[in-house]
Amino acid sequence: MTRQKIEIKKIDNITARQVTFSKRRKGLFKKAQELSTLCDAEIALMVFSSTGKLFGYASSSVQLVIERLGPLSDDTERLDHPSIEYDRDTFSKLSKEEANKVQELRQLKGEELEGLNTKELEKLEDQIKRGLSRVVKAKDEMIMKEINALKRKGIQLMRENQRLKQVKNVGEEQGRSSESTNNGSTSDPPRDDDSSDTSLRLGSV
Template sequence: MTRKEIQIKRIENPSARQVTFSKRRRGLIKKAHQLSILCDAEIALIIFSSTGKLFEFSSSSNEQIIQRRIDLLSEKSLNPFPGPQVKDAAGALLCKEVAERTREVRQMRGEDLQELSLDQLKQLEKSIKDGLARVSQAKMERITSEIMALEKKKTQLLEVNNYLRMLVKINAANEALKNRPKRIPENRLLLVGDDGACSNLGFDTSLKLGLPDQSK
């Protein structure tokens, strides 16, 4: 009968989870011990359970292995180009310069300051203050430039808004003139027929003052 494959996911039952943890922890420590003996390897194993208990195993000393790991990380940070040693002088000089610049950047961020003297720390502090002043100046210039651009855009929008308001008033005035009723001249006599049509008789009904014309 084949062994049933166990699905790798979190065990929800606390009791079953604790039993599985104890079994697998002992097996893991046993395998680490065998690997250290068979392959002459330095192994450090640190385990924290879900309840916060510490379990550890080390083939020699946890502190020595951890320090060896820290030293290896430091060497990698100083030499960002791992691989074969560069034999030519130009390549070696370039690697050295990159390592120095990397160390300077770390020191600017407040790291690896133990090896610096008091004068070097003062010089580093001055450089950081000067750089901060330049950053603040560049920030203020950028803010001023953006404010001026926004003010210019605001002025343009106000001009467009005033122009549109003027067009609306002109259109409203034109519509009012177009819809105004036409008035009939008061000095004309109109005849209304049976069909409701109006005809202009052409009589002048305006009032004239003075003596009648004797020549007629």
């Protein structure tokens, strides 16, 4: 049975449109990955949904692919399809934001501080202090939770120990009581008939 050919036009149903977008996007990224693997090509894809959500794929790094495109002239910035043009401003903006975030992260680690002035260093110092205070607070909360857990465990162990002592004391008391009872029952009282027999024998001699 042959697959029915779908007419290429905008899907009016919003739900069906979102489902189709999700399926086609995954298929597009899969084909891009296969093309990159088979042909050793550097590929960068960016897709914006109708709601403005960004989806992307890159064989290495979006920034690296964009940087390779930078030195090219305006004539070579067009893709193979004449009706599709490369949105250089969007890529340039995203590339710059990514570079800024990477540099900011490195500066928070204490790297690449040479080009900063005093005011920028003070701002960076304040950010590190705030971050450190949050880390210390989170660590203190975790330590307190562990201490409280150990205290609860210690209380449970003490109660269990007391219970075992009580059980042991009750067992010892029952053992002593049983022993005294057995001793009283096995001791024979003096017999009167023995003494009478002795007196009778002495009288008859």
